[in-house]
Amino acid sequence: MPKPKKERILEEAERLFAKRGYDGVSLREITNEAGVDVALVKYHFGNKQGLFDELLSRRAKALNRERSDALDAVLERHDPAPVEEVVDAFTHTLLNKVVSEDPSWRSYFGLLAQVNNNPDWGGRAMSKHFDPLVHRFLDALKRALPGCDEADLYWCYHFWSGALTLTFADTRRIDGLSGGLCHSSDFEAVHKRLVPFISAGFRALCQKYEENDREHH
């Protein structure tokens, strides 16, 4: 039994939008790749924007639940939890999906990279789907970093988000820059490094008191 055509449209659209952005792909290209007729886009999704919105939201729900559960698991072990564990709970789920599962997740994150950096409507779209979850994580980080300034916390998340989405954009720039030493699509390498990098940033900006009474200037 072949895949439903609606599903084929979604898959190809996800793949192509991730590569070239909303305006860089036409409906005809999507439907040609999917082997279906253009008119089906109207039938199933209303129009191009409707197709795109459907792409964004269909995976967001499951993803949010999964990451929320990951945070719960950390907080059950200890609350306040160490910065590293909270950061890892946020990032872990994404990078795991990219490495091991269904390759269409990779397209989805590429899509999010496009949206996150879109100055026109990307901010609103990201907020709509992910801000409630982000607030949960920032609350946990706030407890991990007592006395921290709220604005610092939000800016740290901003830097984190930028580092993460550039990774998912998979531009292959680092391949050349590093002379072949690193690879843009080596998400295991990122996984190993992103959590300590970001955690150190949070601590540097937001950690007002050392945990122990060790001497420090």
Place this chain on the structure above:
Amino acid sequence: MPKPKKERILEEAERLFAKRGYDGVSLREITNEAGVDVALVKYHFGNKQGLFDELLSRRAKALNRERSDALDAVLERHDPAPVEEVVDAFTHTLLNKVVSEDPSWRSYFGLLAQVNNNPDWGGRAMSKHFDPLVHRFLDALKRALPGCDEADLYWCYHFWSGALTLTFADTRRIDGLSGGLCHSSDFEAVHKRLVPFISAGFRALCQKYEENDREHH
């Protein structure tokens, strides 16, 4: 004396491409905003891609020299220089231009944000214009972080680049996320926080030995 039309095209193109990306803007929209005829694009730049390339390169040269000079100034004072000073020399120049000078620099950095996150040809374009400069900075950081792993260094730069360009994309997401506490276009606020954030990340991943013989585990 009115501005040359060639200049007006460049200005409007920069502004619009920064907002909506290469495929999101038509030549007619650019030339309408500039109050000139479409055919002038062909005359001055050959075609749409030629116009875009000209936008990328015309400011890159001056920018690279300025940042290279900033690095020289730091290294003259001390080599190896502290991580913070090297990171600051890279970032300082950009953020200064955005805060105080000609508003078109802001458009230019918005453009770079689009390019840096473009999976299709963005990596190549960024490399072409900026990799030599980046290598100079990474060399300085390598000396500041003796014994560090090269791959770690490149990935740190990658995270840095993502954080910086999401800032320049100016998506206004942080405005809503923070409930109005932070503003996407508040580059002074970023300036204050980006350098310590990124420096801490570099140290966390790349610093193999403490500078003093202070006790640590």
Place this chain on the structure above:
DNA sequence: GTCTATAGCTTGATAGAC
């Protein structure tokens, strides 16, 4: 659900007059 057929418009590009 799926297709044919097409309307109506915009796109990038360009030849040629001035």
Place this chain on the structure above:
DNA sequence: GTCTATCAAGCTATAGAC
């Protein structure tokens, strides 16, 4: 350098048959 005029191709969207 600048404009008028136009082209061929592409686009999204949709009405209507099956």
